[in-house]
Amino acid sequence: IKEKLVDVLDHLLPPLEGCTSATVERVARRGIALWFPEKEISIESLIVGALESAFWDMDQLIAEDRKKYKIKGGCTALVALFILGKLYVANAGDSRAVVCKNNQALPMSNDFTPESERQRVRQLAALRPSLLGADFTHLDFNRRPVQRDLGKRILYRDAYMTGWAYKTVSAQDLKIPVVNGEGKRSRVLATIGVTRGFGDHDLRALNSTPVKPFLSSQPEVQILDIMNENIDDSDLLIMGTDGLWDVTSNERAVETVKKSLSTQQQLRTL
Incomplete structure (x- = not known):
């Protein structure tokens, strides 16, 4: 400095x-x-x-x-x-x-945190879907959809949305949201609970998806x-x-x- x-x-x-x-x-x-x-x-x-x-x-x-x-x-x-x-x-x-x-x-x-920077992380994921690997989605749901929700309508929001709308659940929607959980339990790629700082250059999610692209210094x-x-x-x-x-x-x-x-x-x- x-x-x-x-x-x-x-x-x-x-x-x-x-x-x-x-x-x-x-x-x-x-x-x-x-x-x-x-x-x-x-x-x-x-x-x-x-x-x-x-x-x-x-x-x-x-x-x-x-x-x-x-x-x-x-x-x-x-x-x-x-x-x-x-x-x-x-x-x-x-x-x-x-x-x-x-x-x-x-x-x-x-x-x-993932909670306070939910929209930034989701927008990056939407712009660069290759960062998500095969197991994550940039979409956000009012509750995590499961197998029995396929074909049903559920509240969701896309990266460009601050409010909620309905969509019909598809198999792609069963993926893990890039930001999952609420409050102190929120995580990016189900891995880390903070979104800014130093390091974590080699941190990966359980499926080996790199986490660093979603973090900022x-x-x-x-x-x-x-x-x-x-x-x-x-x-x-x-x-x-x-x-x-x-x-x-x-x-x-x-x-x-x-x-x-x-x-x-x-x-x-x-």
Whole structure:
């Protein structure tokens, strides 16, 4: 991430006033970056781009390193970056960041699971059916059709649908939906319960269908302008994996941390 930010900050240098083409060439030879934008680009978008490209590069590095080292599995990724008076939180997976501000829990990330990304995964499956192998379908049903449902009408939705419609069940509809299950039990290709993160390049479903094409290392980046917020020493940032958030709410986590910090402060004053 540091490397990407250095690239961005270099390109934030404004053009020199009154510089000629010869000056530009001379400065370029000295290694000073000049930025002549065709359209206005905000500093925020450059920092977001640095985070996004760093996530992508990290995932590609894992893909390359697994050829030299024994690297199996994958992980979620959650990064908090404080820069230029703002907090940037980049999240890929179901880890979570929560800001406690004025004793209120402010979510700074969304969980990326088969449930929350059902439509993206199904649309990819519809566009590239070869990724599904022989055992999966991109269609979604209000309940999983079985053999006795053949020829009957059942509620379904295609990849381009957000609502439901009826269709007559055929043998093809008995395949496993690419996203199956609900809530924390939802899975992609009946295998994995998270849709963004690093690694899992060799993960396969039981029928040897690769899972990685349906996973993404792209983070969602949320921004909090600290300079324009009434932030004090009592405000804090909580970051945790799903192991924490599966057993507690954002509000309960904030309450617990605040209580713990208060107790520590009281002990120090004794």
